[in-house]
Amino acid sequence: MSRHRQARNSVTVRPHWLVLSAVLLAVAFALSVQGYLHHLAGTGDDSVSTAGSAAGVPSSVSNGGPVIDARGGIVRTVRPADRTLALTFDDGPDPVWTPQILDVLKKHHVHATFFVVGTAAIDHPDLVRRMVAEGHEIGVHTLTHADLGRSPDWRQKLEVQGAQQVIMGLTGQAASLLRPPFSSANNAVTDSAWASIRAAADEGYLTVLTTKDSKDWEKPEAETIARNLTPSGNQGQVLLMHDGGGDRGQTVTALDGLLSRLDGQGYRVTTVGDAVGVSSTRQATPNEKATGTAFIWGIRLSDWLVMAISWALVASGIVTFVRAVLVVGAAVRHRRGARRMQLASSALDGRAITDPVTVIVPAYNESAGIEAAVRSIAASTHPVEIIVVDDGSTDGTADIVEALQLPGVTLIRKENGGKPSALNAGLAAAAHDLVVMVDGDTVFEPDTVQALIQPFADPRVGAVSGNTKVANRGGILGAWQHIEYVVGFNLDRRLFDVAECMPTVPGAIGGFRREALIRVGGVSDETLAEDTDLTMSLCRDGWRVVYQDDARAWTEAPATLGALWKQRYRWCYGTLQAMWKHRGAIVQGGQAGKLGRRGLGYLLVLQVLLPLFAPVVDVFAIYGLLFLDPLRIAVLWLVFLAVQVLMAAYAFRLDKERLGPLWTLPLQQFVYRQLMYLVVIQSVVTALAGVHLRWHRMERYGSLRVPPLPQREPGAEQSRGV
Template identity: 65%
Template sequence: MTDPTDHRPGTAVPRPTAVPRPTAVPRRRGRTRRVTPRTHWLLLCVLVVTLSAALLLQGYTHHMFQITSDDVTGPPGRADAVPGQVAHGGPVIAGAAGSPHTARPKTRTIALTFDDGPDPVWTPRILDVLRRNHVHGTFFVVGTQVVAHPELVRRIVAEGHQVGIHTFTHPDLSRLAPWQRSLELRETQLAVAGAAGVTTALLRPPYSSENDALDDADWSVLKQADRAGYVTVLSTLDAEDWQRPGTARVLANATPHGKTGQIVLMHDAGGDRAQTVAALNTLIPRLKAQGFRFTTVGTAVGMTDPVRTAGLDDHLQGIALIKMLQLGDGTIRLLDVLMYAAGTISVLRAAVVLVAARRHRRLRTGRRARPWGPPVTEPVSVIVPAYNESAGIEAAVRSLAASDHPVEIIVVDDGSTDGTADLVESLRLPGVRVIRQRNAGKPAALNTGLAAATCELVVMVDGDTVFEPDAVRTIVQPFADPAVGAVSGNAKVVNRGGLLGRWQHIEYVVGFNLDRRLFDLAQCMPTVPGAVGAFRRRALLALGGVSDVTLAEDTDLTMALCRAGWRVVYEERAVAWTEAPASLGALWRQRYRWCYGTLQAMWKHRGALVQGGAAGKLGRRGLVYLLLFQVLLPLLAPVVDVFALYGLLFLDPVRITALWLAFLLLQLLMGLYAFRLDGERPGPLWSLPLQQFVYRQLMYLVVIQSVFTAVAGSRLRWQRMERYGTLRSPTGAETSGEDRPPRVPA
């Protein structure tokens, strides 16, 4: 999570409302090329749909069905529809949909058949045995195995063996819908065409046996296969090598009794087939010595060319299918690595942040905390840039005037049209000055206030922020250390009602404050929020004031101070209250601007990566942290969501749910600790699980669009956030929601 008051990309943590200016970006920028947001979403949708389709196909082909033992389907059902000539006929069945007829192998003819392959270990060994004995066999291949090992199918065909179809995922076809059966057969045929450039008319349904084992459901499969142009090949001898009963038993099961021709069922995949290889080494020479000849199924029954050269269309489609599935397999492997890496990094980050927060607490507010130096009592100039802030400016100015530290308050009205300046002047508060200027943007208003300030210490405050009475005094105490150039205060959400308010409150307390403590310890604070920040005036003047080059002027300014050698710290006891967006649309516009502005600031200060001293700490610690956790991980978030759904559908839903609950528990523990550090009641944390299904997606979509906009070279205009008037004057401060901030005394 990130500093809710920065303009950081994709932060799940809100930032106190900035005062956007419609003309903050010079007109010449307004004429630059802009990318229609629809382009972003179209590209994102294409990527997500493509990834989802690849995962669905990969999940179906690899996890819906598995190659299992041939006895898993149980006993056969009724066989009333199976014709008698088929039930008692030969193992090769044709014309099932019309006039069924069967064929048997010729006398003393053996057709060795192998199911479930090709397998990278056992198929080559079996092929070696057949080659040494100058024997050809028939291999009924599974489509997923063909995709994984197309070179083995090419070898099978090149060495004169026949191939047959054994479906794509090895399901029980009798339990599938007709469209699924067609898909299984067609995709396997395409895989064979893509791998070896041939098509085959031979089919062996998974879990099939001999003719008399056919039931009505099996017969419906055979009729559909016949209409698709397939000839079904059953078996007459089952070596039962899938049971691994021992080489002797496999040999006995595969040995014919008498001179009748046989179709022998064996397996070249689906497990350890060492017994099959050993049995073949003995079986083939023995039966040859007895006068048997070995051949393919087609030759054994006199079929004409069951395997033919594939057409160009089928060959190209097959190649495309193989490449697509191989790409899906590679994508899954990559996603596995990324998921483990992201999970590991997230857990390590949580541990580091919590340890840093505990250490920071001890250093800053513990019993042994060291003071910054002598108490800072000098007056402070408070600059309030204001553009159409009539809804909350009175509460903001009155809270500043009620400070227990000497202040001069400078309200810079940046061309407001709602009477903001008149309202402040009508209050007639001592020590409050109003400066009017034509609308020029927030950075220009801050620079105007900076030029008019008479104090060395300057506090910058958004016009929608109410200060605690001791906030100014507290936030300037670190300036007792001459190395400190800026101090970040602690902004809190005032409008906490509803889910959206609670979620932003959680992110302010958890992400914002925990990250700032880490940045403080690492001396790489990237942002002093515009809502509550203090600066040395001479440090700002040395930089040339507040820059308007980026939309995240506070992040840009803080990074510039770090690169100039100043230390930037966090003072958690300097509390201010600010309005957060109360609608998803307003939140989107606010975050989009912040995110884009932070990307601008990061790019502008990328040189800090190779600098030394304070600049190097910002670059190699702060910028790398922002890039990793505020840009790259949010960009990966849609993939995480898609992969989680994939896991629920095709992997182990219990394991996926357990992992999600574990991460949620980790977030909850972080939230409880952060709320404790901030002195907040943990009640709003009940909404944390719901945050994962709406708010999180909104935040990473903001990052995605911001990155697309930045890569496209577009510029984003300032967008002013709607004010809701939830801030109250010091004499009557109230908030919505279950937690109320302390009243600010008059």
Template identity: 70%
Template sequence: MSRGRRVARTGGIAAHWFLMVVVVLTLGLSLAIQGYMNHLAGIGDRPAPVSRAAGNVPEAVLDGGPIIDARGQDVRTAGPSDRTVALTFDDGPDPVWTPKILDVLREHGVHATFFVTGTSAIRQPGLLRRMAAEGHEIGIQTLTHADLSGAPSWRRELEIRGAQKVVAGITGQSPSLLRPPHSSGNAATTNGQWSAMETAADEGFLTVLSTLNSADERAPGAKVITGQLLLHGAGGQVLLMHDGGGNRSQTVEALSAALGKQDGPGHRFTTVGDSIGVDSTRQASVADSLIGTAFVFGVRFTDAVATAISWGLVAAGVVTLARAVLVMVVAFRHSRSVRRSREAERGRAWFTSPMRTEVLDPVSVIVPAYNESAGIEAAVRSIAASTHPVQVIVVDDGSTDGTADIVEALGLPGVEVIRKENGGKPSALNAGIAAARHDLVVMVDGDTVFEPDTVHVLIQRFSDPRVGAISGNTKIANRGGILGAWQHIEYVVGFNLDRRLFDVAECMPTVPGAIGAFRREALARVGGVSSDTLAEDTDLTMALCRDGWRVVYEDDALAWTEAPATLGALWKQRYRWCYGTLQAMWKHRGAVAQSGAAGKLGRRGLAYLLLFQVLLPLFAPVVDIFAIYGLVFLDPVRIAVLWGTFLLIQFIMAAYAFRLDREPLRALWTLPLQQFVYRQLMYLVVIQSVVTALAGVRLRWHRMERYGSLRAPMDSKARTPAP
């Protein structure tokens, strides 16, 4: 249908796509950073033994001291002076054990060197500041505790520089000591570790190995660890302990006991730098501090984003599952109610339901048409062949393809043609309403065909004087291809299950333009069909609800329609639908605060549309991004199980909906593919519609291409249109 009076302002559409891409990329980048920082640390952390080729590791390193300086041409090493123990702690800071260790060190007046990981430091910045304030030395153990020996050069630099910037951003100090994760003594240095030491030297770092391992990571008992800590002989030692990575209660106990036993003269516990007479702590430059602060803030932001997404996914999963259960339970209730009513009409259940008066009043059927030459003949013939008395009014809204001529040439009794200038679908419908001779009006699109009993079945709910409008059951005729099958599933599962829910909840938001019945009295009270939105059917239905009328669903009143056959045509159609629905929701937002039928529409219908047709689709790309994130950084088996569970729920709901609609299940083989292609397309439609609405862009009417594939069916029991 033409929308001549709606002029779209297309400027800004490219900006909408740009904004959407920026948001998606931002979320993707945030999750990538979060995944790298928190989930890649365990990958390759325990490398396989690497053979040491002769000549790769200098003899000065293999046989030298634990503190290695490879920054110049010649490699130099050093070790603590006699009777000096350099206390070092790895894998922290830990929120539980690091404070206890710091308390023990403060109690004994001892300083130590803490080799921190960047990720832990970002989570516990207060502990890093406490270390610096209490005079402890801070070194780095890479950004994510990654094994540097087998890492590519880009990751080595990222791990070293990243950790350095983190410490600079938190403490204002620039560390110059590095302990490669999983390193031990000099003699055990591998080729890969030596290569990593050279990379660290290029960044200005000294490498610190160990000469004495407390073995506290194996938790052998506090007494065993204490025995390892007691100094043997006069030589200096670099002692390896851990303040993170697990339960360090034995470490705390052993450290306190060992420091208490060696507080006497002749033994000294200190930092690595002090043990060799070097001040390893220097003030960070302004640039390093700013970069470090920004880096820390960025990582915290990505953590917050990931946490928010995780909770959002939980909420979305719960809501989606609740919706699936709700619509199936309500659909069962609706189906049972309809079945009992029909049995009562046939006299088989007079004791369970009162007899309903059969509606025999004649009906005026209005067919608005603009350039519908491809399918208008089938549509009009099918309506004229109705078993119920009908007046057929075809309103030609300024067609240029001879639509009116085709209808007039049919010469069918009871069929009238009204020619008018193009004014849009609402004006065509209002012209038809004005020409209608009967109190019951059925509106049908020009690309839709009825079955012989459709009109009669459709209007029977008018036996209830509270009913102002009735929605029929729209069926996809051209469902042969995969795109048609996807739309067929959407109509049966998405639209029809929801309509059953809306019927029971008395909050029907839309009577589709393809098939809907109305009381003329109700139409007159709301001022006819409005042109305020692009979804005139939704706008009209909401207006009727707000006026106090009940709007119901009749699933046995079938109308066959053509679905878009290309993705481009589908996009245009759904874009208009979604945008128009948003317009109607905004127009009728006042229903939320009203009582009666209007309040049911506002607090039930509009809330349902907002949650399931706006908010969840807006969140859907995040779900897909998180799924990719899970496959890369989390357990792919668990992600596959979750996706399989979701698909199973979708299949069960779809199978039940198909059973209610008496449809064969063969189309459901396309359901898994629908989740990868069609679902994303529909979500993008919603996203662009919301962005377009927020930007104030007025969308023009997108008319769907007609294919002329429909024929008037002759068998009222058929579930496919007659060829």
């Protein structure tokens, strides 16, 4: 064994699965952060819920002042001094209303306390900095405007400390004032709300309630808002207004008029800290500011990532829809073209190809199915020469062929050199100008060869792809592969035919001009997808490659997920090799340019980039079910599935297949699809790592049988088996 092959067998690529897992976990974390911050809570109706017992709330709180200090286990309350009004705003900053409120405050030379929501502060950092620069006071109103009294302990801490991190990161100051969302006056504090107040006190926070609620969240007129806030005596008050959470136009108007009246009545309007004589902020340490800044950028990055994913999803949805329209439209056009060819052939019998054909069967350890394959080809209605090339089999494959003693069958024995060398050996021995290549695990129908070679009536055609069918389609895995062959492979081949950019003539059934094969140097062993490499070489040499859907060949598909993985891994890796090898076609003209710009572009987008993005799509779907509208997500998924079902039904109709297996199509989205995109990821990583993948030979199951001969030959075998 050469050193090259030893290197192939000794290399195992595994770290990329760790990288993929890390990427998916990072995406899932970013989605979770974004979903939590933007979809589990939010500003809006700030109405107060008074439901719940208040038996555990101390009377000193229920009947005390609006500023509660429960630090150190000792409960104290305080209210502003007489004729002192602490002006507070909740739910901001808002890009529309907060600047207007700040302008009104500046006009009246009044400072206020703004209890900011962390997520809003991250979205509008300049407004928070303006508040501080103009002498206003900043307080905590949680990270997402969550109801602390109804939240578990972990969320209470996250909400309060998260908002504090934002404030420190934006302003360099740490706030000590907290106003719980949905809070009101002291007598509205329930046991659950009191528990959250005590928990916040343990973290060093003073809780600020209210004595005068503007109720501007009810959207009243400005006069009503001002009336709700107007004090009736000398007692100090804490006034509650909102600068965010909705349309605050009436609030702005009411604030301007209210401040004018209060100033004339001798009231002092100020911040909470100034009103009760406490220091409400302190300078954050460098470490606290750095931590806060990192927290903010982490949230921003999660938002940007979700936005990027959202746009990518839109793009992938558009690409998927365009692909569906293209393949169906191309299939309709291809079908009409096939009908015109049939009519022309019927009118001009002289155009039909009747010349004998050489059929080359490369075989390596194909004892399970080689007899069925050779007998099916020998039963062809078209004159054929069959060359079986035994590529050093160790299971008696050559002996089986020799024992058949079929006329017109030639057996070539050679040392193992790989499938390309076996095909080239058969090509060198071929006696005819038209050559058909067929895998040793494939059987033909009697009319397959005749149907396959008819497009060679056009001298521009250098190769013809046949229609590969899954023989062992029993079971759900077989049904999934059957669907993929009919819907994926065959619809794509019709599109490639119409667009004149066919990238692959499958090894299971392909017809070639011997002249074309010789011109490109035969079958190359430079890639693991020798069929794709050969087809691309023919296109670059100027030959047209077409698809003949009525030339059917039946092949064995993998019966286990492990076998399927190995087969598709080799296919995908080999296709990537071929795409890279023939990348120069992109800048060429003629048939080569069509392959490069149409075929390679299609393969890159649909078979490489979209599968690479598919894991993120699945993670985003879970995100949508958890944080968005599950019904809308379900409807979108059903619409996507309906498009697939309709496209599949049309493809099945074109191939004259029963629609029964389509019941497995929804299930295909949850297992088979994931397996296929993992194969693509594995292949791309292997290719980028420069690893030489070894040939993965598929296990044979012996499920193939010789198809029946036409009725005009009553002595022929009649076992269907495929």
